[in-house]
Amino acid sequence: MQKISIKKIIYYFTKSVPALGVTFAYVIISMIFGTLIGALIYRMKTSKYRIFRIIASLYVTIVRCTPSLVMLFLVFYGLPLLAGGELGEWLEELPILTFVCITFSVFIGASSSELIRAALEAVAKGQKEAGLSVGMSSLQTFVHVLLPQMLRNATPNIGNTVILLIKEGALAYTIGLRDVLGQAYYLSGREMNAYAVSMYIALTLIYWPLTIILERLFASLEHALTPWERKNRHKDISVGPAVGECNI
Amino acid sequence: MLSVRDVHKSFGDNHVLKGVSFDVGEGDVVAVLGASGSGKTTLLRCLEFFEHADEGEMELDGMSVDLTTHSAKITRQIRQKTAFVFQNYNLFNNKTALENVMLGLTVARKTDKEKAREIATAALAKVGLAERLDYYPCELSGGQQQRVGIARALAVNPKIIFFDEPTSALDPELVGEVLDTIKQLAKEGTTMVVVTHEMSFARDVATKVIYMDGGVILEQGKPDKIFTQPENERTRKFLARYLQDFDYNI
Numbered sequence: 066m067q068k069i070s071i072k073k074i075i076y077y078f079t080k081s082v083p084a085l086g087v088t089f090a091y092v093i094i095s096m097i098f099g100t101l102i103g104a105l106i107y108r109m110k111t112s113k114y115r116i117f118r119i120i121a122s123l124y125v126t127i128v129r130c131t132p133s134l135v136m137l138f139l140v141f142y143g144l145p146l147l148a149g150g151e152l153g154e155w156l157e158e159l160p161i162l163t164f165v166c167i168t169f170s171v172f173i174g175a176s177s178s179e180l181i182r183a184a185l186e187a188v189a190k191g192q193k194e195a196g197l198s199v200g201m202s203s204l205q206t207f208v209h210v211l212l213p214q215m216l217r218n219a220t221p222n223i224g225n226t227v228i229l230l231i232k233e234g235a236l237a238y239t240i241g242l243r244d245v246l247g248q249a250y251y252l253s254g255r256e257m258n259a260y261a262v263s264m265y266i267a268l269t270l271i272y273w274p275l276t277i278i279l280e281r282l283f284a285s286l287e288h289a290l291t292p293w294e295r296k297n298r299h300k301d302i303s304v305g306p307a308v309g310e311c312n313i
Numbered sequence: 314m315l316s317v318r319d320v321h322k323s324f325g326d327n328h329v330l331k332g333v334s335f336d337v338g339e340g341d342v343v344a345v346l347g348a349s350g351s352g353k354t355t356l357l358r359c360l361e362f363f364e365h366a367d368e369g370e371m372e373l374d375g376m377s378v379d380l381t382t383h384s385a386k387i388t389r390q391i392r393q394k395t396a397f398v399f400q401n402y403n404l405f406n407n408k409t410a411l412e413n414v415m416l417g418l419t420v421a422r423k424t425d426k427e428k429a430r431e432i433a434t435a436a437l438a439k440v441g442l443a444e445r446l447d448y449y450p451c452e453l454s455g456g457q458q459q460r461v462g463i464a465r466a467l468a469v470n471p472k473i474i475f476f477d478e479p480t481s482a483l484d485p486e487l488v489g490e491v492l493d494t495i496k497q498l499a500k501e502g503t504t505m506v507v508v509t510h511e512m513s514f515a516r517d518v519a520t521k522v523i524y525m526d527g528g529v530i531l532e533q534g535k536p537d538k539i540f541t542q543p544e545n546e547r548t549r550k551f552l553a554r555y556l557q558d559f560d561y562n563i
Contacts, residue, residue, distance in 0.1 A: 191403035194363050198397035199417030199469055202389060209420055213407045293449035 073260040077249050077267035084248035085271070087162065091237070091244070092230050094166045096223075099173020106178035107185075121178070128175035133168070134236050140168045141240045165237045169230060180222050184215040217290035224283030228276055245271055314339045314504055315473055320359055320369035320380060322352075329355045330366070331528040337473065337521075340502040344515035344536070347525035348551060353508040354400075356525070357475050360506075361397050362388045374472045393421070396466030400478040402458040404450035410437060410461045411446040417469040436464040440494050456487030460494055467498070474498075476507040512555045516540050524548045 109121035128136075141164045145156040188211050196206030238247035246268060253264040288294070315337040322330040329352045337343050345353045359366040359380055366380035374394055378387055396417075404413050414433035418424035424432070437443055440460040450458055459479055466474045479495065480488045492514050499505065499518050509515060515522055515536060522539040524532045531545045540556075543549045 189403075191399060191401055192405060194361075194397075195399065195403035195405060196416075197363075197392055198361060198395075198399075199465060200389065200393040200421035201417070202385070202421075205420050209416060210405050210407065217407070293451055 067260065067262045069266065070260060070263050073263035074267045074270070077252060077260075077264045078270055080252055081245050081249040081267060082271060084243055084245045085275075087242065087244040087247075088231060088234060091162060091165045091169060091234055091242075092227060095169035095173055095230060096227065098166065098170035100177050100181075102170060102174025103177030103181055106174055107181045110178065110182070125175045125178060128171055133172060133233055134239065136171065137165070137168045137236060137240060140164050140171075161237075161240055161242045164240065165234065165242050168237075169234065172233075173226065173230070176226065180219055180226075181215075183222075184219040185211070187218045188214045213290070217287065220283055220287040220290060224280065224286075227283075228279055231275065231279075232272070314341070314374065315360075315506075316372045317360065318370045320356060320371075321367045322355055322359055322364060322369075323367055329528055330359070330369075333369075333525075333528070333530055335523055335530060335533060337504060337506060339504055341504055341520045342499045342518055343506045343521045343523060344519035345506060345508045345523045345525060346510075346512070346515060346551070351525040352528045353525050354477055357397075357477050357506065357508055361395060361475060362391065393469075394472045396469055396471040396474045398459070398462050398466050398474060398476045398479050400481050402450070402455070402462045402482070404458055404461055404465070406450055409447045409449055410442060410453070410464075413450070413461055414465045414468045417465060422469065432468050433464070436468040437461070439467065439497075440464045441490075454487060455483045456490045459483065459491045463491070463494055463498070467503075473504045473506065476505060476509070478508050478510065480509070480511060510555070512540075512552070524551070526551070 106121045106124060109117040112118055112121075131139075141161075144164070144167070145153040147153075148156055192210050192214065193203075193206055196210045197203070201209070234242075234244060235246040237244060238250050241247070243251060249264050249268050253261055258264075317336070318334045320330050320333040321328075333352070333356055335343070345356070347353050355364060358364045359369065360371060362380075362382075365383065369380040371378055371380055373391060376390065376394070378391060382388065404410075405416065408416065411430070411433055414436055415426075415429045418429035418432060419426055434443070434446065437446060440463050442457060442460055442464065445453060445457060445461075448457075450461070453461065463479075476495065480491050483491060488511070492511060495505070495507065495514070496518050507515075507519070517536075519536050522534065522536045523530055524539060524543075524545075526547055532539060532543060532548045539548065540552060543552060
């Protein structure tokens with residue numbers, strides 16, 4: 066029977082926390098490239114050419130049907146083999162983090178294409194026409210009118226994706242990534258897992274506050290992007306309370 | 314000022330516009346009447362290039378354009394000369410009333426910010442919303458939103474303003490404030506084309522009335538004539554139905 070040791074919890078906690086940098090690195094990189102892939106896939110889905118639409122939906126279906134662990138292995142072991150030759154050897158030399166980023170970018174690419182579609186469709190067509198009608202170009206309308214509203218609509222989903230990614234990313238220890246979980250496993254392994262329970266408690270103590278902080282962060286971001294929902298606006302104005310209902 | 318020739322537009326098998334031509338002079342207020350589905354809104358949307366006509370031309374302020382064009386440059390040139398007031402207001406949800414009005418100046422026309430703020434404030438004051446500058450659209454009533462929409466159209470100093478059923482989405486008690494605003498503009502000589510179901514407005518304010526039915530203009534002329542001696546039987550029936558309503562309302 067293992068004993069829970071406060072000392073060991075503190076040890077695992079303090080030694081694993083620095084590896085958060087790796088976690089943040091793959092989360093941020095995957096979010097950026099994933100969103101770019103997602104935008105591309107969305108564009109292809111709405112293309113007038115059938116071939117692009119087929120490729121896009123094939124991509125989304127395949128990625129969705131692949132467990133992330135399987136995808137991780139496929140990318141890590143399969144990509145260098147697939148490339149073969151010198152390119153394959155070069156790929157094998159790349160840091161593990163690269164493969165993790167590729168895997169999750171591919172995943173986020175599929176889910177974010179849907180997310181982008183939802184965010185765009187929620188911003189009514191009328192908003193775009195209004196922008197054009199005052200003489201703005203399509204690009205200006207997108208930047209000043211559509212994008213801010215899309216971001217605001219998408220913020221909760223982006224937050225969920227980031228949190229999901231942090232937890233999913235823990236799987237990457239299987240290919241040797243030293244993120245928080247990988248680091249803790251590595252340290253625990255050196256002690257023959259004699260204090261594994263303490264290690265898991267330490268991990269929980271890292272993941273919980275991290276997730277809570279991120280949730281709060283995205284909630285306040287959404288709040289910041291929704292100025293009309295702030296309480297006590299116009300308190301000082303004599304014309305009385307606002308009459309409209311704010312539930313865009 | 315504006316002259317529109319032979320506009321055709323189909324959505325699939327549905328031939329919505331079957332050759333529409335009309336002219337608008339400087340300072341004219343043209344009311345476009347007609348039952349739902351007669352093509353009024355589609356006509357207006359074709360002129361603003363929200364829809365691409367299948368056929369047709371227009372001349373606006375000395376510039377001749379093919380209404381079927383997909384050229385972003387030409388489309389934008391026309392849109393810079395016109396303004397559009399929407400049935401559902403379509404104010405920018407993420408902008409305050411003031412920002413809504415300013416955007417067409419600062420972004421689209423690169424007007425200096427201070428100057429734009431001045432123009433926008435004046436436009437909002439004109440529609441009676443000087444005290445609502447920093448309100449977001451969702452904090453305003455429908456009538457107020459539509460008046461911001463009108464201010465937004467006015468601010469860019471267009472040659473002509475298109476109104477697409479500006480009061481149809483409003484609660485009856487809010488229709489008056491919007492119509493009064495439009496009347497005020499008419500008095501000041503703003504050139505407008507107004508698609509509307511408000512017969513009394515058309516009769517009192519318009520300098521010209523167009524009656525559309527089934528994708529063509531059945532009749533057009535001075536409101537006095539259209540309302541008192543319509544030549545076409547269908548126009549007569551349509552007006553009888555609406556004017557009756559109108560009498561009850563009084």
